[in-house]
Amino acid sequence: MRSRLSAVAAVCFALVVADPAHSQQKPWPIRAVIVATFEIGNDTGDTPGEFQLWVEREHLDEVIEFPGGIHPLRTNKEHTVLGMVCGTTLVNATASTMALGLDPRFDLTRAYWLMNGIAGVDPKVGSMGSAAWARFVINDVARQIDAKDAPADWPYGFFPVDAKTPTPATVKAVGWFRSNNFPLNAKLAAWAYDQTKDLKLGDDPKVSAYRAEYTNYPKAMLPPFVFMGDSFASDYFWHGKAMTEFARNWVRLYTDGKGEFAMTEMEDAGFMAAIERLSAMHKVDTNRVMVLRTGSNYTEPRPGHTAVESVTEAHPGTQLALQSAWLCGSTVLHLILSHWDKTADTLPGS
Numbered sequence: 001m002r003s004r005l006s007a008v009a010a011v012c013f014a015l016v017v018a019d020p021a022h023s024q025q026k027p028w029p030i031r032a033v034i035v036a037t038f039e040i041g042n043d044t045g046d047t048p049g050e051f052q053l054w055v056e057r058e059h060l061d062e063v064i065e066f067p068g069g070i071h072p073l074r075t076n077k078e079h080t081v082l083g084m085v086c087g088t089t090l091v092n093a094t095a096s097t098m099a100l101g102l103d104p105r106f107d108l109t110r111a112y113w114l115m116n117g118i119a120g121v122d123p124k125v126g127s128m129g130s131a132a133w134a135r136f137v138i139n140d141v142a143r144q145i146d147a148k149d150a151p152a153d154w155p156y157g158f159f160p161v162d163a164k165t166p167t168p169a170t171v172k173a174v175g176w177f178r179s180n181n182f183p184l185n186a187k188l189a190a191w192a193y194d195q196t197k198d199l200k201l202g203d204d205p206k207v208s209a210y211r212a213e214y215t216n217y218p219k220a221m222l223p224p225f226v227f228m229g230d231s232f233a234s235d236y237f238w239h240g241k242a243m244t245e246f247a248r249n250w251v252r253l254y255t256d257g258k259g260e261f262a263m264t265e266m267e268d269a270g271f272m273a274a275i276e277r278l279s280a281m282h283k284v285d286t287n288r289v290m291v292l293r294t295g296s297n298y299t300e301p302r303p304g305h306t307a308v309e310s311v312t313e314a315h316p317g318t319q320l321a322l323q324s325a326w327l328c329g330s331t332v333l334h335l336i337l338s339h340w341d342k343t344a345d346t347l348p349g350s
Contacts, residue, residue, distance in 0.1 A: 027104060027105055027106050027107040028075075028079040028080075028105065028106050028107065029080070029107045029110070030079075030080060030081070030082050030106050030107060030108050030110075030111040031080040031081065031110070031111060031112065031336075031337055031340060031344075032080070032081045032082070032111060032112045032113075032114065032333050032336065032337060033081075033082045033083075033084065033100070033108065033111050033112070033113045033114070034054050034058075034060075034081065034082070034083045034084070034114050034116060034329070034333070035084050035086055035097070035113065035114065035115045035116060035117075035271065036049070036050035036051040036054065036083070036084070036085050036086070036116060036117060037050055037085070037086055037087065037088050037093065037117045037265075037266075037267050038050055038051075038085065038087070038088050038117075039051040039052060039071065039085050040052075043055045043074065044056050048319070048322055049322075050085075050116065050117045050118065050322060050325065051071075051074075051083060051085050053322060053323070053325075053326040054074075054083050054116075054326060054329075054330075055074050055083060057326060057330065058076065058081065058083070058330065059076055059077070060074035060075060060076055060081065060083045061074075061076070061077065062074065062075045062076070062077065062079075064105075066084070066099070066100075066103075068095075068096070068098075068099025068100070068102075068103065069084065069085070069086070069087070069096045069099055069100065070085065070086070070087040070092060070096060071084075071085035071087070073100075080337070081333075081337070082100075082106065082111075084096060084097075084100055086267060086271065088266055088267065089235055089266050089267065089270075090233060090235050090266060090267060090269060090270035091235075091270065092267070092270070093266075093267035093268070093270035093271040093274070094270035094271065094273055094274045095274075097270075097271050097274035097275060097278070098274045098277070098278065101274065101275075101278035101281075101283045101284055102278075102283065108278075108283060108284050109282070109283065109284065109285065110285070110288070110344055110345075111284065111285075111288065112288045112289075112290070112333070112336055112343075113275065113284070113288060113289045113290065114290050114291075114292060114329050114332070114333060115267070115268055115271055115289070115290070115291045115292070116292050116293075116325050116326075116329045117265060117267070117293060117294075117325065118265075118293070118294055118295070118296035118315075118318060118321040118322060118325065119231070119263035119264055119265040119293040119294065119295060119296065119321075120239070120263065120264040120265070120295070120296070120297050120298065120299045121262065121263055121294075121295025121296075121297070121298060121299065122229075122244060122247070122248065122261055122262055122263070122264075122298075122299050122300075123214050123216075123217040123219070123220035123298045123299065123300055124217055124219065124220075124244075124248075125219055125227070125229055125260060125261070125262050126219060126220070126225075126227060126229060126262055126263075126295055127211055127219060127220050127221065127222045127223070127224060127225070127295065128207055128210065128211055128220075128224070128295045128296065128297065128298065128316070128317030128320065128321065129201060129202070129203065129204075129207060129223070129224030129294065129295060129317050129320040129321055129323075129324050130201070130222075130224045130225050130226070130227065130294065130295050130324065131196070131201065131224070131225075131226045131227075131292060131293070131294045131295075131324045131325065131328045132226075132227055132228065132229035132230075132231075132262040132263050132292070132293055132294070132295075133189045133190075133192050133193045133196075133226070133227075133228055133229075133290065133291070133292055133328075134184055134189060134228075134229065134230045134231040134262070134263075134268075134291040134292075134293065135183070135184055135186045135189050135190075135228065135230060135258075135259060136181060136182065136183055136184065136230040136231070136251070136254075136255050136258070136259040137181075137182040137184065137230070137231045137233060137268040137269055137271075137272045137291055138180055138181055138182075138230060138231065138232045138233065138250060138251045138254050138255070138259065138261075138269070139179075139180040139181075139182070139233050139234075139269035140158070140180070140232070140233065140234040140236070140250065140269075141161065141180055142158045142159065142160060142161065142250075143158070143159050143160070143161055144157050144158050144159075145157045147242070154166055155167075155242060155245055155246070155249075156242045156243065156245070156246045158246055158250075160253070166246075166249070167249055167253070168253070170253075170256075171253055171254060179254075180250075180254045180269075181254045181255060182268075182269060182272035182273070182276070184289060184290070184291060185286070185287045185288070185289065185290075185347070185349075187347070187349040187350055188287065188288070188290060188347055188348060188349050188350075189228065189290060189291075190228070190349055191348045191349030192290055192292070192328075192332045192348075192349075193226065193227075193228050195331055195332055195335055196226045196327075196328045196331050196332065197226045197227075199226060199327060199328060199331065201223070201224035201225065201226070201323075201324045201327060201328075202224070202320060202323050202324070202327075203223050203224060203320065204317075204319075204320050206316060207316050207317050207320050208223070210302075210316050210317075213302040213303065214298065214302055214303070215303060216303055220298060224295075224320065224324055226328060227262070228260075228262075229260055229261070229262020229263060230251050230255070230259040230260055230261060230262055230263075231262070231263050231264075231265060231268045231291050231293055232247045232250065232251055232261055232263065232264045232265070233264075233265055233266065233267065233268045233269035233270070234264065234266060235266060237266065237311070238264070238299075239299060239300070239301075239307050239310060239311035240299075240300060240301070240307035240310075240311070241300050241307070243299070244261075244299045244300050247261045247264055247299070248260075248261045262293070263293035263294075263295065264299055265293060268291055268293075272289070272291075275289055287347060288347065290332070292325060292328055292329050292332075293325075294321040294322070294324040294325040294328070295317060295321055296315045296317045296318040296320075296321040296322075297315040297316070297317060297318075298310070335348070336348065
C-alpha cells in the first residue's frame with residue numbers, strides 16, 4: 001500500500017514539475033495573450049518563426065503544457081502574459097483558441113488579445129515589411145466555379161452564396177453559415193495605429209531591391225511603414241492579379257465599403273469565430289482583440305514574372321516582417337501593461 005501511494009505521489013510530482021500551472025490554486029489573471037501561428041524550430045536560439053522574438057524579448061521563459069493545442073504555451077514569471085502558437089490554417093486557429101479560452105487554469109476575462117503574424121500584402125496599399133492594424137477580419141465562405149466555366153465577363157469564379165454574380169451591390173447573411181465579416185474594436189485599432197505610426201521599422205537591402213521592381217505600385221516600393229488595413233482569411237494559399245482583385249472586392253463588399261483589403265492570411269477568421277463564441281460564454285472580451293499583420297510577400301508577382309514563379313519562391317521579406325510584427329505589437333502591449341491601473345477596466349481609445 002505504501003509503495004502504491006509513493007508511486008502516485010511520484011507521478012503527481014512529475015506532473016507538477018512538467019507543468020507548474022497544474023499546481024496553482026486559482027486561475028491566473030492574464031492581462032495579455034499573444035497569438036502566433038507558427039514556429040520554425042525551437043522557441044529560442046535558432047531561425048525565428050512568429051513566436052521566437054516574443055519568447056526571447058518578452059521573457060516568456062516558463063513553458064506550460066497545452067494538451068488542447070499544437071504547441072506548449074509560454075508565460076512570463078509574473079504569469080500575466082501568455083504566448084500561444086495556434087497553428088496555421090483556419091481549423092487550427094479556431095480549435096487552439098477555443099481550447100485556450102476554455103482552459104480553467106487561466107482567467108482571460110480582462111485579457112487583451114493580439115493576433116500577430118506575417119501575411120501576403122496587397123502591393124496597392126503596402127510594402128514588404130510593413131504592418132497593418134485591422135478594423136475588420138473577412139472570411140471567404142463563397143460559391144465557386146472554375147474560372148474556365150465562368151461567363152466571359154466574370155473576373156474570377158468566386159461569388160457570394162446569396163448572389164448570382166461575383167460583384168453584387170450588396171450581400172446578406174445566409175442562415176446556414178456565419179457572416180464573412182468579423183468587426184474588431186475600431187477605436188482600439190485606431191489607438192494602436194496612433195501609437196505605432198511613427199515607428200521606424202527596419203529594412204534590408206535585398207528586400208529593398210525586390211520592392212523596387214514593383215514599378216506598377218508606388219506604395220509597394222516604399223520602405224516598411226505602419227498603416228490601417230484589413231485582414232482577409234482563406235484556407236487557400238492564393239496568389240495573382242485575379243485573386244488579389246477578388247480579395248479587394250470581397251473585403252469592400254462584406255464591409256459595405258468601409259474596409260480595405262491589406263493582408264491575406266490563413267487564420268484570422270477562425271481565431272475570431274472562436275473569440276466570438278468565447279465572448280458569448282463570458283470567457284473573453286471581443287472589444288480587447290487586436291489583429292496585426294505584417295507583409296512577408298506580395299499577393300501579386302512583379303512585372304515580368306508569373307504568378308506561379310512568384311507564389312513558389314521563398315518569401316524574401318519574412319524575417320523583416322517578423323521584426324516589424326514584434327516591434328509594433330510589443331509597443332502597444334507595453335503601453336497597455338504599463339498602465340494596467342487604467343487599462344484593466346478602461347479600453348485605450350474608448
